[in-house]
Amino acid sequence: MMGSITGTIYALWLREVTRFLRSKARVLGAGGSPLLWLATFGVGIGSLITISKGTSYLDFIAPGIVGMTLLFSSIFAGVNVIWDKQFGFMKEMLVAPVPRAGIVLGKIAGSTTVSMISALVILVLVIAVGIIPLSQVTAIGVVLAIIMMLMISASFVSLGLIIASLINNIEGFQVIINFLILPVFFLSGALFPMNNVPLWLRGIAAIDPLQYGVDGMRGALIGISTYPVYMDLGIMLAIMAALVLIADIMFRRMQAK
Amino acid sequence: MHGVLTKQTANAIEVKGLTKRFGGFTAVDKISFDVRDGEIFGLLGPNGAGKTTTISMLSTIISQTSGSAHIYGHDAFTEKDAVRASIGIVFQDPSLDDELTGRENLDLHGRLYGMPDRERKEVIGKVLRLVELEDKAGAQVKGYSGGMKRRLEIARGFMHKPKVLFLDEPTIGLDPQTRRRLWDYIHDLNRKEHVTIILTTHYMEEADALCDRIAIIDHGKIIKLDTPDRLKDSLGGDLVRLGVEKRGRARLIASIRKAKISKRIRETDEGIDITVANGGRSLPGIMDAAKATKVHVDYATVKRPTLEDVFINLTGKQIREEAGAAGGLRGLMLRRR
Ligand SMILES: Nc1ncnc2c1ncn2[C@@H]1O[C@H](COP(=O)(O)OP(=O)(O)O)[C@@H](O)[C@H]1O
Ligand SMILES: [Mg+2]
Numbered sequence: 001m002m003g004s005i006t007g008t009i010y011a012l013w014l015r016e017v018t019r020f021l022r023s024k025a026r027v028l029g030a031g032g033s034p035l036l037w038l039a040t041f042g043v044g045i046g047s048l049i050t051i052s053k054g055t056s057y058l059d060f061i062a063p064g065i066v067g068m069t070l071l072f073s074s075i076f077a078g079v080n081v082i083w084d085k086q087f088g089f090m091k092e093m094l095v096a097p098v099p100r101a102g103i104v105l106g107k108i109a110g111s112t113t114v115s116m117i118s119a120l121v122i123l124v125l126v127i128a129v130g131i132i133p134l135s136q137v138t139a140i141g142v143v144l145a146i147i148m149m150l151m152i153s154a155s156f157v158s159l160g161l162i163i164a165s166l167i168n169n170i171e172g173f174q175v176i177i178n179f180l181i182l183p184v185f186f187l188s189g190a191l192f193p194m195n196n197v198p199l200w201l202r203g204i205a206a207i208d209p210l211q212y213g214v215d216g217m218r219g220a221l222i223g224i225s226t227y228p229v230y231m232d233l234g235i236m237l238a239i240m241a242a243l244v245l246i247a248d249i250m251f252r253r254m255q256a257k
Numbered sequence: 258m259h260g261v262l263t264k265q266t267a268n269a270i271e272v273k274g275l276t277k278r279f280g281g282f283t284a285v286d287k288i289s290f291d292v293r294d295g296e297i298f299g300l301l302g303p304n305g306a307g308k309t310t311t312i313s314m315l316s317t318i319i320s321q322t323s324g325s326a327h328i329y330g331h332d333a334f335t336e337k338d339a340v341r342a343s344i345g346i347v348f349q350d351p352s353l354d355d356e357l358t359g360r361e362n363l364d365l366h367g368r369l370y371g372m373p374d375r376e377r378k379e380v381i382g383k384v385l386r387l388v389e390l391e392d393k394a395g396a397q398v399k400g401y402s403g404g405m406k407r408r409l410e411i412a413r414g415f416m417h418k419p420k421v422l423f424l425d426e427p428t429i430g431l432d433p434q435t436r437r438r439l440w441d442y443i444h445d446l447n448r449k450e451h452v453t454i455i456l457t458t459h460y461m462e463e464a465d466a467l468c469d470r471i472a473i474i475d476h477g478k479i480i481k482l483d484t485p486d487r488l489k490d491s492l493g494g495d496l497v498r499l500g501v502e503k504r505g506r507a508r509l510i511a512s513i514r515k516a517k518i519s520k521r522i523r524e525t526d527e528g529i530d531i532t533v534a535n536g537g538r539s540l541p542g543i544m545d546a547a548k549a550t551k552v553h554v555d556y557a558t559v560k561r562p563t564l565e566d567v568f569i570n571l572t573g574k575q576i577r578e579e580a581g582a583a584g585g586l587r588g589l590m591l592r593r594r
Contacts, residue, residue: 002342003371011368019356022397088352095316096369097341 008102009109012093016080016110020117034069034122038062038131041191051193055224059133062126063145063217064190069119070152071185071210075177077111078160082173085164090254104161104251108244111157112150119149132221144220144229151236152213158243165250188214195226209239269294269421269453270315275324277310277477284310286477287324292421292455297447299468300457301564303576307477308457309349312425315455316346329420342370345419347410349426349457355399359390359409362398363416370417384412388442404435411442415452422446424456428463440466459576461564473568480571485564492562492570493521495536497543501528505552512546528555536560 003011038061046057084090093103123145126132160177167173187194187201188210194202205211216232219225225232270292277285285307292298300308313319315326317337326333331340353362360381367377385391388408398406407427415422427443428436444467446452458464464471465485472482481488501509506529510522513531518539521532533539536559547554568576 002338003369007368007371011365014368015354015357015361015365018361019354022356087355088348088350089354091318091348092352092366093369094318095341095344095346096366097338097371098369 003096003098003102005099005102005105008096008098009106012103012106013110013113016107016114019080020114033072034065034118035125037068038065038126042131045191052224055222058131059222060193060218060224061191062131063221064188064214066119066123066126066145066149066217067152067188067190067210067214068185069122070115070149070213071156071181071188073115073118074111074153074156075160075181077107077115077157078162078164078173078177079170080111081107081161081164082167082170085168086170100252101248104248105244107161107251108154108157108247111160112153115153115157116149119153120146123149136222141220141223144233145217148213148216148220148233148236151233151240152210155209155213155236155240155243158240158247161247162243162250165247165254184208184210187211189226190214193226209236209243212236212239267294268292269296269329270298270455271325271327272311272315273325275311275314275326276322277307277314277319278322284477285314288472288474288477288479289324290472290479290482292453293470295447295451295453296469297443297454297456297467299464299471300455300474301459301461301464301468301471301568301576302457302474303459306459306474308459308474309425310477311474312346312423312455312457316344316423317341343420344423345414345417345421345452346423347407347414347425347427349429351406351410353398353406353409353413356397358395358397359401360385360394362409363413366413367416372417380416384416387445388412404431404439407431407435407439408442411439411446415446415450418450419452421453421455424454426457426459428458428460436460436463443467461568461576465564471564473571475572481567488564488567489562492566493532494534494562495532495539496560496562497531497533497536497540498525498558498560499528499531499543499547500555500557501547501552502555505550508550509547509552512550512552513543516542516546518542518546 042058042061049057051057051060163176187205187208194205212232212235215225215227216229219229268291273289274287276287302308314321315333317333317340320334328340329343333340363381385394428439447454470484472479506524519531519533523530
C-alpha cells in the first residue's frame with residue numbers, strides 16, 4: 001500500500017494541529033507576547049509620534065504586530081523538525097511509502113495553520129478593541145490581509161524548515177534564528193515607516209520578505225502602504241514559492257540523523 | 258515458467274556483496290545472505306558490528322557504497338517506494354511521537370501507508386489487542402514505560418501488513434520479563450501472521466530463542482551463518498565437566514581415552530573437561546571409567562554449548578564487552594525515564 005500525496009499532507013497536518021491544541025502553554029504563549037508588544041510599544045511610542053492625519057501609531061503598528069506573531073511562530077516550526085530528528089520520528093516519516101513532497105508540504109501546511117491560529121486571534125482582537133477602527137475595515141481588505149498572512153506564514157515556516165534540515169541540534173538552530181529574527185523584524189517596517197529611513201537601510205530592507213507582507217497587510221487593512229498592495233502580493237507569492245521549493249529540495253536530501 | 262516464479266518468491270531478501278563505508282571506515286564489509294520467505298532471521302553481533310547500518314540499507318534509509326540488496330525482488334536502492342511499501346520496521350532507537358496518544362501514533366502510521374478509514378480503525382483495534390495496549394491507547398505516549406513503547410512500535414511496524422518486518426534490537430534495555438513477553442509477540446507474529454522477520458540483537462539468548470537461522474556478524478563481516486542448533490553443534494558437541502582431585506586426573510584421562518569415549522579431553526583448574534557428541538549418553542561410560550580406575554569424581558555437569566561459546570570460538574572474545582554493557586545500560590536508563 002502507498003500513501004497518496006494528499007493523504008500524506010493531511011496526516012502530517014493533523015499531527016501538527018493535534019500537538020498544538022494539546023499543548024496549552026503553546027496556545028496561550030502564542031497570543032500573549034504580541035499583545036504585550038502592542039500595549040507597551042504601541043501606547044508608549046505612540047504617545048510621542050503621529051504617522052499622519054487620522055492614523056495613530058497604534059493603527060500603524062497593529063498590522064506589524066500581526067506580522068511579528070507570524071514571523072516568530074512560523075520560523076520556530078523548524079524546532080519541531082529538529083525534535084523529530086532527535087527523537088527519531090523523522091525516520092518513521094522517511095521509511096513511509098509516501099511522495100517526498102508530501103512530507104514537506106504536510107509540515108508546511110500544519111505549521112502554517114498553527115501559526116495562523118494565533119495571528120488570527122490577534123487580528124480579531126485588534127479589530128474588536130477598535131485599534132483598527134471597524135469603520136475602516138472592508139471585507140476585501142480582510143480577505144487580502146488573510147491571504148497576505150498565509151503567505152508570510154508559509155514563507156517563514158519554509159525558511160525554518162530549510163534551516164532545520166541543515167542542523168541537528170536545538171542550540172545551533174536557536175543561534176541562527178536569533179541572529180536572523182530581529183533584523184528581519186526591525187527592517188520589516190513593522191514598527192516604523194520605511195519611507196523616511198536612509199537609502200542604504202532601505203536597500204537592506206528590500207530583501208526582507210516580511211517588509212512586503214507587513215506593507216501589504218497595512219495597505220489592505222488601514223489603507224496606507226509604501227508599495228501598491230497588488231505588488232506586495234505578487235512579491236510575497238514569489239518569495240513563498242521560492243522558499244517552499246527550496247524546503248522541498250532540502251527535505252529530499254535530508255537523511256535521518 | 259513456474260519454476261522461475263517459485264525461485265523468485267523463495268527468498269524474502271537477497272543481499273550480495275553489500276558494503277557501506279563512512280569516510281575511510283568500513284562499517285559493513287561485502288556481506289551476502291538470503292532470508293527465506295517466512296523465517297525469522299537473526300543478525301547477531303556485538304555493538305558496532307554493523308547490524309544497524311545493514312538494516313538501514315535494507316530499509317532504504319541510507320544508500321550503499323557497493324553491492325546489492327533485494328526485498329521480494331525489489332531493489333532497495335533503485336525501487337525505494339516499492340521496498341518501503343512492503344516492509345515494516347522497528348528502529349533501534351525510539352521513533353514514536355511522545356505528544357500523541359498510542360492510538361494517534363498508529364492512526365498517523367495507517368494514513369501514511371494509505372490505509373482506508375474503516376480498515377485502519379479495524380486494524381488498529383486488532384494490533385492494540387495483540388500487544389495488550391487497549392487500555393492505554395488513549396494516553397499520551399510520553400507516559401508509557403519502555404516496554405509499552407516497544408510493544409506499540411512493534412504493533413505499528415506490522416499494522417500495514419508488511420511482507421518483511423525489521424526489528425533492530427527489539428528488546429534492548431528491557432527487563433528480562435518484558436523481554437520474554439516481546440519474544441512471544443514476535444514469535445506469534447511470525448507463526449500466525451506469516452510475517453518474515455529479520456532481527457538484530459547482541460543478546461545470545463534472544464537469537465537462540467527466536468531465530469530459525471542466525472548470521473554472526475563482527476567488524477562488518479558475516480563470519481558464520483546457520484541454524485542455532487548447527488552453530489552449537491559446530492563446536493563438536495556437549496561439554497562434560499568433572500570435578501576431580503589433581504592426582505587422579507591423569508589416570509582418568511587415560512582411561513577415558515582407552516574406552517574411546519572422546520579424544521578431546523582437557524585438564525582444567527578443578528578437574529577435566531570432555532567434549533562429546535552427546536553429554537547425557539556419554540556420562541555413564543565416563544563414570545564407569547572413573548570407577549574402574551578408582552578415581553573419585555566430586556561432581557559432574559553436562560553443558561550444551563551456547564551461542565556465546567560459538568562466538569568466543571569464532572572470534573576469541575565475548576560478545577558483550579564493555580561497550581556492549583554500557584550501551585545496554587544507557588538504553589535502560591533512557592527508557593526508564
Ligand atoms: N553515520 C555514521 N557515520 C560514521 N560512522 C558510523 C555511522 N553510522 C555507524 N557508524 C559506525 O559504523 C559501525 C557500525 O555501526 P552500527 O551499524 O550501528 O553497529 P551495530 O548496530 O551492530 O551496533 C560503528 O563503528 C559505528 O560507529
Ligand atoms: Mg545497532
